[in-house]
Amino acid sequence: MDSAIGIGADGIPRCPWGISAPEYQPYHDEEWGRPVGGDEAIYQKLCLEGFQSGLSWLTILRKRDGFRRAFAGFDPAAVANFTDADVARLLADSAIVRHRGKIVATIGNARATLRLGEQGISLAGLLWSFEPPAGRPPRTMAELPASTPESEALSRELRRRGFRFVGPTTVYAAMQSLGVVNDHLAGCQFWAACDDDRRAFIRPR
16 A cells, blocks of 8 residues: 555545544545536635635635635625725635735636636636646655646636636646646546546536
8 A cells, every 4th residue: 555545444545634633534535626516616716715815725725614604605696786885894804814905806706717607617617628638647755746837828818807815726626626637646446437527527617
């Protein structure tokens, strides 16, 4: 067994981070690396990854339900109508990360998502248009990049279209989570499951 792999109490080999906290295991097994094609889900992930900047993903995962309540389930049409009063409400909400810049960016990103739709462009289609060619699975966590040429290009395009807190590292983390890349380690049981899902997935346009 690859020494880079973690073995949980159930004996299943996983990426080591997937057994590092109780909240991580279901996220690792059921969500991370599974392909996603819905605009709302992608908008949500981009915003949550933006909130994660400077923090741990575990912090965001533990507050995710609070974020969903605070931001109307991450419905872009609802969030786009948030006002200064909503910003004040969110800054007082201990169930989320209270960072004015990230809160304002989440509202702005909702409006940017709607603008894409008005132009006949799907956020999901835009994201998936930057899918890199499939490569061999990484064997260790050290092989995983912080960003890639594709995430850098997507970051530039999102920022050009009015999105904020979408730097190349944040965007690459979203691409990993949303299954645009499969970065489960080679010895992780869930690499094959995600690969199967990706093969069957119909890419949005």
